[in-house]
Amino acid sequence: MFDKLKRKFIIINMTLLTVVFIAIFSTIYIMTMISAARQTEFTLNTLMHAPPKPSPNNPAIATSIIVELDKKHNIVDVFSLFDIEKESIEEAISQAIKSKEPSNNLKIEGSSYAFLKQETPRGMKIVFADRSPQQAMAINLLKIFFLVGSISLIVLLLISMYFANRTIKPIKEVFEKQKQFITDASHELKTPLTIIKTNAALVLSNSEETVKSQSKWIGYINSQIDRMSKLIDDMLSLAKLDNPQQKIYFSSFDISKTLENILLSFEAVLYENNIELDFNINKNIFVNGEKESIKKLFNILMDNAIKNTLPKGKVSVNLSCDKSKIEIEIKNTGDGIPKEHIDKIFERFYRVDDSRNRESGGYGLGLSIAKSIVNEHNGNIYVKSNINEYTSFIVELPQSVK
Incomplete structure (x- = not known):
């Protein structure tokens, strides 16, 4: 059951993280591609307005092609700083002329180019800008995203x-505690x-015998009923304290008088x-708490102290x-509690000491109830003990101003 719950937790967590990563990487990728497209558009416009023989020092010229055509679409001039086959440039020009869009993408000798065409007084001007760097950047970006994403998701x-x-x-x-509690309670009730x-x-x-003659057996029955009643009361107290929806109303009261009355x-x-x-007992000490619970706490600790003295x-x-x-x-004073x-x-x-508790009618729930009460009051309870000397239960509670 818990393995299934753990797997479900991990699957939901990883699914959400994967979606977040995909959203982030997709946004970065799209923004990068938009920026690259704008850069290509800027390069094409720069080339379109460049002179027939632009300066080779212009970085936009290095991998670009500028073509001048007459009105019959015959090649008048081709400007390029790198060698390119005549058939390749003619095929590119043909595709650009046939394109219904003034700007689009095509292949020249296996490389991706963007083109822009524009009518001129002499005929037509077509400029080609190499998109290979942007494509390489996109591929590298995807590789980086995949690598970083994979490592991040594994981590x-x-x-x-x-x-x-x-x-x-x-x-x-x-x-497990609830399961053990049910098992122990069943055993104790059995x-x-x-x-x-x-x-x-x-x-x-011995149905013919008188009630008086059988009082011994009836006494045993009453004794066990009392034990069961105490066990059920303790279990109900724990259930009440464990219930987060159970409202406990605090008020300020004199804990000094309460403790004195318990001792009496x-x-x-x-x-x-x-x-x-x-x-x-110091006088006039007030605490903010549930009075009946605090009285129960003192009763438990006093009862425990007497049983072990x-x-x-x-x-x-x-x-x-x-x-x-x-x-x-x-x-x-007494035997103390082993570490x-x-x-x-x-x-x-x-x-x-299981045997002593059974003889005294204890079930081992009292101190658990005491701790739950202290926790409800935002306090602390701990034990100090020396073997064959003493056992001391110390409770610390927040103070309330009178």
Whole structure:
């Protein structure tokens, strides 16, 4: 599919470039030929008004022929600085006399000449100007155009192929990511569905038992339904963020208070997991953004920090700002993230520790959603980590004036 798209891109590009080259070269060629024709016309008029024995120093005379005829079209005089057969000049004169046009082209001894005839008191005067230089110039011009055009098109073909690859690459990456996303989502949905189906089968096989006696299997079913519900919510969030036509309305709000409220909502979870919370939040910091999205961002980062902090560990939250940006850092002690995983940490369905995420109910979508939210707010998010020490997520957002 992408090879076909690339070929189509190259064909359209090269067709347009070829048409442009042909148009440019044709224009240059036509203008050159018009100029040469005018030069020949000027030479013929100059010869027509030249004296019977013009000066040989005149450059127009060098390859020209001047013929004087009487009223019966007999040759009175022939002036030429080069040798020419009598039969050839007589044939040329005959063709010129028979021509209905006062000026035209003909061949003399294999060379192309333009002629101009005019009645005179003595009879007729015919002048012939050699067109061979103009014809040679036209042929050379065509050769140059062909050579330059061919080389240019080959170079442009290579450039088009290069840019076609660069143009198709992000489209291909998006397609592959979507394909992988569907595959991963299908896989993630398959697991809870299998568990639900198995437990439902166990309940049905013991239909005579009471609901209370089968609460274990029903509990498993509810647990998997909750997991599926969270996965679907996360997928819908990503779809919303990925949709360029989805309008997001920004407004200025106090991000300091928003973060404080989020931290308060995690107090019970932190206490249950025996995790210390340390925070330093500068007051009255405002940001221009979508408040619910920013709250979701904080929830994701806090949830991620708690899941990856061992009991008796610590989560640190800092909010500060300077003249241009706001910086939020959410740091947790723990195993840290290996360097080879840091570049992939924001990819969809990516897990550093697959078993831990499955135990905690994670699908590897949270950080991907977080990055999408930050991108929507023209911000930046990155990770710092030391193995067996800490992991720190740092978010930078543009500041809003209160």
